Amino acid sequence: MARIQFLLPSVGPSGGVFSILRHADGLARSGHDVAVVTMKPPNPHIRAVLPAAVANLPIAVLTADGLPPADVQVATHFTTVPIVGQAPGRLKVHFMQHLEELFAVDEPDPGSFVEAARYCFRLPLYRLANSRWLQRQYERLYGSRPVLVHNGVDAPDEGPLTDWATGPSVVLSSAQTFLWKGAREAFATMELVRAALPSRDVQWQVFGHADRIPERPWIRRLGMVPHDELRQHYQRAQVVLSVSWAESYPLPVLEAMAAGTVVVTQPVGTEECARDGDTAWVVPSRDVDAAARAVARVLADGEAASRPMRERARQEAAQHSWARATAQMEQALDHGLADWHPPNAAAVTGRLLERLGLPSATTQ
Numbered sequence: 001m002a003r004i005q006f007l008l009p010s011v012g013p014s015g016g017v018f019s020i021l022r023h024a025d026g027l028a029r030s031g032h033d034v035a036v037v038t039m040k041p042p043n044p045h046i047r048a049v050l051p052a053a054v055a056n057l058p059i060a061v062l063t064a065d066g067l068p069p070a071d072v073q074v075a076t077h078f079t080t081v082p083i084v085g086q087a088p089g090r091l092k093v094h095f096m097q098h099l100e101e102l103f104a105v106d107e108p109d110p111g112s113f114v115e116a117a118r119y120c121f122r123l124p125l126y127r128l129a130n131s132r133w134l135q136r137q138y139e140r141l142y143g144s145r146p147v148l149v150h151n152g153v154d155a156p157d158e159g160p161l162t163d164w165a166t167g168p169s170v171v172l173s174s175a176q177t178f179l180w181k182g183a184r185e186a187f188a189t190m191e192l193v194r195a196a197l198p199s200r201d202v203q204w205q206v207f208g209h210a211d212r213i214p215e216r217p218w219i220r221r222l223g224m225v226p227h228d229e230l231r232q233h234y235q236r237a238q239v240v241l242s243v244s245w246a247e248s249y250p251l252p253v254l255e256a257m258a259a260g261t262v263v264v265t266q267p268v269g270t271e272e273c274a275r276d277g278d279t280a281w282v283v284p285s286r287d288v289d290a291a292a293r294a295v296a297r298v299l300a301d302g303e304a305a306s307r308p309m310r311e312r313a314r315q316e317a318a319q320h321s322w323a324r325a326t327a328q329m330e331q332a333l334d335h336g337l338a339d340w341h342p343p344n345a346a347a348v349t350g351r352l353l354e355r356l357g358l359p360s361a362t363t364q
Helices: 015-029 078-086 100-106 110-122 132-142 183-196 227-236 251-258 288-301 303-318 322-339 345-356
Strands: 003-008 033-038 070-075 089-096 126-129 169-175 202-208 219-223 239-242 262-265
Touching (some): 003 015, 003 078, 078 089, 126 322, 169 183, 169 227, 183 239, 183 288, 239 288
Parallel strands (some): 003 070, 070 089, 089 126, 169 202, 169 239, 239 262
């Protein structure tokens, strides 16, 4: 049994955060002593939307003294890497959820953001990647190959697929305020879909933060939906549209597949589960016309035509279980504790912080 500590930059309603908490819970259920720490106090309402499996997981706030000792210290975002690098522990881990330099498009100083992300990605930590796409990107940029540890999805429903509901055709999407999450592209896609099917009542339902989406009578904003209620929304939809510019392990795609819903998505980071024409319709990133054609085709072809893909999608989602993800994480950490011998991470981290003009790795 190991003492394992995860450090999050914050606890909000995101797939990456949910996944880290599920990994922590899975390792605790396997008998490890697990702690979760966040750099910012959690929003008091966040537990209402967390998956029930982790809604009561204890979450501590990082103090000015830094992280307490642990056998394994796990950074979950590049901003947490310097703190983990200086923390007391046998194994310092960076469990990467995305190639975070791509987020720079939403930053006021993109160049500095990319520089900081790349410095932190170079620190000598034991690296895990949540997808093969991220493995390849890290190897291309930094010359070494991280260990693959997937996230997961709850088991698909058994029994027959849910019939399409009568009434309006429903397309469902997740929305965030970040440009790279593709809310503008999704809105443009839906305008084209409605224009392509003028005789059909096509509704777009959006959960999450829909600030970038204009008001239209055919758009229904669901707000922050508790995670465990999402499957019902997926099953009521004919299509789930997920067109972020790039993803590394997008939970909405797999969750929709597990619910037996047709998915239209992009190829970056989804290739392990979304295969074009087989388990999903995959269109080029930021190609609004292609996305609209795919959605319109599904709606026009009808339920019978979609059933084989829906069945294959549900079967594919069953291969991406949380049990598999926990086993991968446990095996990766055992390997790291036994065989990983990095340079002095604390010393390298100190030099990095000095070069960046930052204070010692605390909450500052």
